Amino acid sequence: MTKISQLHQKWLKDAEYKTAYEGMAMEFEIASAIIAARTQAGLTQEELAQRMCAKQSQIARWESGEQNATLKTLKRIAEATGTNLKISFEQY
Helix, strand or coil, rough: CCCHHHHHHHHCCHHHHHHHHHHHCCCCCHHHHHHHHHCCCCCCHHHHHHHHHCCCHHHHHHHCCCCCCCCCHHHHHHHHHCCCCCCCCCCC
């Protein structure tokens, strides 16, 4: 069975795929951060949704990167997971 990570490495050799992937890097990073905050808090998607007065399906959309979370939403996620939201600009 082929792992997704192996396919990803293969696909990165395709310039069009690589450009599209790099264009979504920030969305992937935010989705990963939401997942990390939730799991470190020991919460399921349903439990996080309850704490935020949201639906589990909305949590799933943010975590999949299907939908972008607003700054206000990110603050609510931080509060619900007992974390601090930190946003920074870094030189590249």
